[in-house]
Amino acid sequence: MRRGKRQEYDRFRVENLKDTLLFICNRLAEHFGPLHWWPADSPFEVVIGAFLTQNTAWRNVELAIAALKRAVPLTPQAICGLERQRLEELIRPAGFFRQKAQRLQLFSGDLLEHYQGDLDAMLAGPLPQVRRYLLEFKGVGPETADSILLYAAHRPSFVVDAYTRRLLQRYGILQGGESYEQIRTLFMENLPLQTDLFNEYHALIVEQCKTFCRKRPLCDSCPLQPHCAVIL
DNA sequence: ATCCTGATCA
DNA sequence: TGATCTGGAT
Numbered sequence: 001m002r003r004g005k006r007q008e009y010d011r012f013r014v015e016n017l018k019d020t021l022l023f024i025c026n027r028l029a030e031h032f033g034p035l036h037w038w039p040a041d042s043p044f045e046v047v048i049g050a051f052l053t054q055n056t057a058w059r060n061v062e063l064a065i066a067a068l069k070r071a072v073p074l075t076p077q078a079i080c081g082l083e084r085q086r087l088e089e090l091i092r093p094a095g096f097f098r099q100k101a102q103r104l105q106l107f108s109g110d111l112l113e114h115y116q117g118d119l120d121a122m123l124a125g126p127l128p129q130v131r132r133y134l135l136e137f138k139g140v141g142p143e144t145a146d147s148i149l150l151y152a153a154h155r156p157s158f159v160v161d162a163y164t165r166r167l168l169q170r171y172g173i174l175q176g177g178e179s180y181e182q183i184r185t186l187f188m189e190n191l192p193l194q195t196d197l198f199n200e201y202h203a204l205i206v207e208q209c210k211t212f213c214r215k216r217p218l219c220d221s222c223p224l225q226p227h228c229a230v231i232l
Numbered sequence: 233a234t235c236c237t238g239a240t241c242a
Numbered sequence: 243t244g245a246t247c248t249g250g251a252t
Contacts, residue, residue, distance in 0.1 A: 037248095049248095050248090053247085053248055053249090054248085054249040054250065055236085055237090055246095055247065055248090055249045055250080056237080056238080056239090056247060056248085056249085057238090057239070057240070057246075057247040057248090058247080058248065059239070059240075059247085060237095060238065060239055060240085060247080061248090063238095063239085092237085092238075093238065093239070094237085094238075094239095095236080095237035095238040095239080095247090096236050096237045096238085096249090096250095097236095097237070097238085098236080098237085099236060099237090099250085099251085100236095100237090103250095138250090138251080139249090139250065139251085140250085141249060141250045141251085142249095142250095143248075143249065143250090144249075144250080147248075159248080161248050161249085162247090162248080162249085163248070164248095202248085203248090205248090206248055209248090210247090210248090214246095215245085215246080216242095
């Protein structure tokens, strides 16, 4: 009987992606409460954090940003004005410090040269166009571009990361071989295009995967039980 | 498929 | 001591 209900729900789920995606979001929101991302004092600080957090624990990013803030104001002018090696030393705790220092200065330089340092101006215009512009920067892949669009520009561009893949795959929505763009499109075609929703949803997925849906999952206390299809 | 990088935790 | 962390470039 319990088994029958489970099968029935599985069929319902596959045919109603929109409802399922909202259901997951609501469940996580009930469990974790509001997370109010992205923790930063300015949109440009969000950009800095988006570069620094690539394949890096957020804790280490905090150390780097704190050191950077003690040294200079977080503006494109100041980032460009730093000696490369000096910038490398300041952001060292975030790892990959050489490539990240170079890429931060390339981005800041373009922002100064073409937009007089006005980030809002750079991020204005049609979403797909701005996204393509961001993706041209060295060090900006799809996740970093969408993070900047969502958390610095407050635009409804869904952020997909390794956590998102893992959660959706275990839940039974993804099979495993899907591309970044496919997964992003899945969210954006099945959810209302609302910045606040995308903002909270991605933050909740990160929190969920750090807490329960880890590589070694903790299904016992997971807020998505018994709906998840994870096979251990 | 491999490299870039440092701090934390199992 | 190794795996992992809000990836991206070559």
